Amino acid sequence: MNLLKLKYPFTIENREPCAMCFGYFDGLHKGHMALVRKTQEIAHQHKLKSSLFTFEPNPNFVLKKISKDERLSSIDDRFDILEKVGHDEMVVAQFNEEVASLSPLEFIENFIIKLNVKFVIVGFDFRFGKKGQGTPEFLKEVANNRYEVIVIDEISDNEIKIASSWIITLLKNGQIEKANNLLGYNYQVRGEVVKGFGRGKKLQFPTINIKQDVNYVMPKRGVYAVLISIKGKTYQGMANVGKHPTVGSLDEDLIEVNVFDFNEEVYGERVQVKFIKFLRDEYKFLTIEALIRQMEDDKEKVLTYFTKNL
Secondary structure (H helix, E strand, C coil): CEEEEECCCCCCCCCCCEEEEECCCCCCCHHHHHHHHHHHHHHHHCCCEEEEEEEECCHHHHCCCCCCCCECCCHHHHHHHHHHCCCCEEEEEECCHHHHCCCHHHHHHHHHHCCCEEEEEEECCCCECHHHCECHHHHHHCCCCCCEEEEECCCEECCEECCHHHHHHHHHCCCHHHHHHHHCCCCEEEEEEECCCCHHHHCCCCCEEEEECCCECCCCCEEEEEEEEECCEEEEEEEEEECCCCCCCCCCCEEEEEECCCCCCCCCCEEEEEEEEEEEECCCCCCHHHHHHHHHHHHHHHHHHHHHHC
16 A cells, blocks of 8 residues: 655646545544545546545644644554555645645645546545635535545434544543444554553563554543554553552553563564453552552453453
8 A cells, every 4th residue: 555645835747546535534433434435436446546635733733723632543553444444545745834724726726636536535524725615515516527526424323423523532431342333443552662660560560651653542541451462463451541649640641551471571662552441440549459459350350351252
């Protein structure tokens, strides 16, 4: 699969025609995948390349509509998902104030016509151009036989629109299994293993501390059953999300994983943590001994869960 990075203004020559879906696609959840599947279907029918167009960083963050650029997925996460389903290309355009000021017509000329897009696939609520003035209807009005527009209706789950914002809410409420269902896969965080404070080792529960690749959405504070991939192998484990209130509170929430049947030092290695099930809230214990007893109980529950469900 090809990754094309663009910075406006750009020139591009001899580009082959394609079918392309447009959006930010944070998380590439089930709703997004409806656009991806339609793009692949049309590309196959018309012998075109299947492509996906997105912006980086988050336009809402650049435009100060949100104060924190937290996300469900990195560009690498999205690339891997697309590659697994057989997509041909991902186009990532840098979003800045200059791009934000483009009129809807300028957007079309630069990101549709110049990229030789013959079929434009968008969601029913897609907006583009300065102040979001462009709509799917406008795309159709100005097509002039240069491209065709396919609009995908709302995708819902139990009459609730599948949206990145709703999935983020579920994650922050500890409803990891519901979030995973809407994503279509287990929520994951990638990053590099870094040295921690060594507190877990002193408690006989050594942990891997992760420096995240991007500002991932932090799930609700608490303990989770997780799967962690290290050097190409997947292990079961339990993760704590939070601030260590019993042994000395941290300034920021941290994700640390106690990996079962694993005792290697892997500082600097890249890992991937998949959140499977929420076990309990994080809370402050009166004694270290009480914390250790609880961690032993947590581990037993995680092992039982995986025995029954994997």
